[in-house]
Amino acid sequence: MSYKPDQNDWMAYLYGELEGAEKEKMEQYLLSDANARKELEQFQYLRKMMGAVEDKEVIAPPIVLGDNKQRFIWNTPAVRIISSIAASLLIIMLVGKFTDTQISMSGNEFKISFGEPKKIEATQSVTSTPLLSAEEVQNMINQSLNQNNIAMQTSWKETQQKLDASVRSNLASNSNKIDRLVKEASSASQDQIRQFVSTLQNENTEVVKNYFQLTASEQKKYIENLLVDFAKYLQQQRSDDLQLVQTQLKAIEQNTDIFKQETEQILSSIITTVNAAEVKETKY
Amino acid sequence: MAETLLDIAMMHSDTLIARAKQGDQNAQGKLVQLWYKRIYNFSYKFFMDHDLAMEVSQKTFISMCRSLAGLQDIARFKSWLYKIAVNYCREEARKKKGSRSLSFDVVWNREAEDSPQWESSSQRYANPESQYQQAELSDILQQALYELSDEQREVVIMKEYEGLKFREIAEVLNISENTVKSRMYYGLDGLKKILERKNITKDTIGYEL
Numbered sequence: 001m002s003y004k005p006d007q008n009d010w011m012a013y014l015y016g017e018l019e020g021a022e023k024e025k026m027e028q029y030l031l032s033d034a035n036a037r038k039e040l041e042q043f044q045y046l047r048k049m050m051g052a053v054e055d056k057e058v059i060a061p062p063i064v065l066g067d068n069k070q071r072f073i074w075n076t077p078a079v080r081i082i083s084s085i086a087a088s089l090l091i092i093m094l095v096g097k098f099t100d101t102q103i104s105m106s107g108n109e110f111k112i113s114f115g116e117p118k119k120i121e122a123t124q125s126v127t128s129t130p131l132l133s134a135e136e137v138q139n140m141i142n143q144s145l146n147q148n149n150i151a152m153q154t155s156w157k158e159t160q161q162k163l164d165a166s167v168r169s170n171l172a173s174n175s176n177k178i179d180r181l182v183k184e185a186s187s188a189s190q191d192q193i194r195q196f197v198s199t200l201q202n203e204n205t206e207v208v209k210n211y212f213q214l215t216a217s218e219q220k221k222y223i224e225n226l227l228v229d230f231a232k233y234l235q236q237q238r239s240d241d242l243q244l245v246q247t248q249l250k251a252i253e254q255n256t257d258i259f260k261q262e263t264e265q266i267l268s269s270i271i272t273t274v275n276a277a278e279v280k281e282t283k284y
Numbered sequence: 285m286a287e288t289l290l291d292i293a294m295m296h297s298d299t300l301i302a303r304a305k306q307g308d309q310n311a312q313g314k315l316v317q318l319w320y321k322r323i324y325n326f327s328y329k330f331f332m333d334h335d336l337a338m339e340v341s342q343k344t345f346i347s348m349c350r351s352l353a354g355l356q357d358i359a360r361f362k363s364w365l366y367k368i369a370v371n372y373c374r375e376e377a378r379k380k381k382g383s384r385s386l387s388f389d390v391v392w393n394r395e396a397e398d399s400p401q402w403e404s405s406s407q408r409y410a411n412p413e414s415q416y417q418q419a420e421l422s423d424i425l426q427q428a429l430y431e432l433s434d435e436q437r438e439v440v441i442m443k444e445y446e447g448l449k450f451r452e453i454a455e456v457l458n459i460s461e462n463t464v465k466s467r468m469y470y471g472l473d474g475l476k477k478i479l480e481r482k483n484i485t486k487d488t489i490g491y492e493l
Contacts, residue, residue, distance in 0.1 A: 007469035008462050015443065017450055046476055049484075050444055053425045056328055060320030061338075063313070063345045 003029050005036075014043050294318055301358050304349075312352070316345045322446060323369050329441045330373050332430045336380075340372045347372075363455040366448065370438055370456055377434055421484075428478040436471035443468055 003025050005013070012018040013026045030036050095101070100115045132140075297318060303311035323344050327337035347368050355364055429437060442448045442456065443464075450468075454461040479485065 008465040011465040011468045011472075012450065015450070042476065043472060046472055046479075047444065049421075049479070050425055050429075050440075050475065053329070053422045053429070053445070054419070055321065055325045055445075056334075058321055058324045058338075058341075060317050060345075061342065063316050063342065063349060 005029060010039075010043070014040070014047070290318070290321070294322075297361075298358055301352075301355075301361050305352050305355060305358070307353065312349045315348070319365060320345065323365065326366070326369055326441055326446055327373055329426065329429060329445060330434075330437060331376065331380075332426060336376055340369060340376055343372045344369045360455065363448065363452040366442060366446065366452075367456045373438070374434070424482065424484060425479075428475055428482065428484075431478050432471055432474050436467050436474060439464055439467040440471040440475070 005026055009018060009022065009026060013023065018026055030040060102111075102113045102115075104111045104113075297315065300311050300315055300318075304315045320341060324337050324341045327340040327344075328334065331337055331340075344365070348365060355361060429440065432440065438457070439453060442453045443450070448456070450461050450464050453464045457464065
């Protein structure tokens, strides 16, 4: 009874985690002590009973991992509003930069302008003009007008002269050409007409001659042909008539032959009948 | 406790853990599938409340996926995972402390409403009556467990139902092994007394156990 296990030994033994010498000691102690055995039994029964507690069935839901936490920060309304304001400000700034927008406040004026304000140059020119007086300006204008007029007139005159010259030269050349043409035409016409007429006459006479010659020969040929044809026709006609007469004669001959035969037959038949009648009569 | 395929898979998931540690989301998902039931049941026995158990489980696995890369020894994955779970359980328990009476109401209501879990119970028992009694006993025992102190309860659950070694529990709770054993001893002792008070002894439910 020197060994008495403590709680730790009990638990280790109960769950099979006691090993080696300590396990042996525990087993010997249990063998020697009935109360200890009973205690162990109680523990074991309790364990058995606790084992009746069943596991609950459960299906693991999908585990959504942490990225959505960051997304959550981005999706918070405050962040969204701030970022949208920042974005719109940026857009306004960019648009301002590109269109060169300038906004100014002076006195009662509020100005929005695109690009460099050009007013400053205008005012400068306005301030510089008063240095010249009205007369001077008038003089300058007159001077420039005069110069302009002179230049215009000179150029006008020059062009006029040029035009005249060209018109004259054109006219001269044209009239010369026309005259030459007319002269040529008039001088050439009489001889040409005569020639033309004579050639025409010659040609006509030749044509008429040829015509008559041609027609005369052709008429001869034609008449000859005609006469030959007529002769042939007459011969044909005669032979045809002859043939006709011959055939008619033959036909008449045949008819007479037939007639002869018929008469002979009739005669013979009469003879026979007469003979037969005579024989009969004699019989009676 | 007979080893199921799931248990075997859990015992041999070193490569899976290694892959999950390297950030393989598929492996992480499988790891969650593998351990979800254990962590859920641990939390359920701790709170006797489905919603709280689900919350703790989800938080545990989200935390697991995030900080798995920091796990130094793959062999210690189990105790590491339970450590996360225990921490979340304690956090939820602290939140609950202010409304402890309410939680008791919830507990009592749940017990009244809970129908025996026909679907979930395994078909080992051919006799429906004994199956029913088993389910009823399960609830009573769970209630008894719930009456233990938090410290004892977490040790008893981890030892009795989650099968952790005393060394592992010590690691999870960051206490000495002897302290774990002593808490276990008092936990079992406390259960014995609670069950006696509830008149649940060897004589009243001697059968079928």
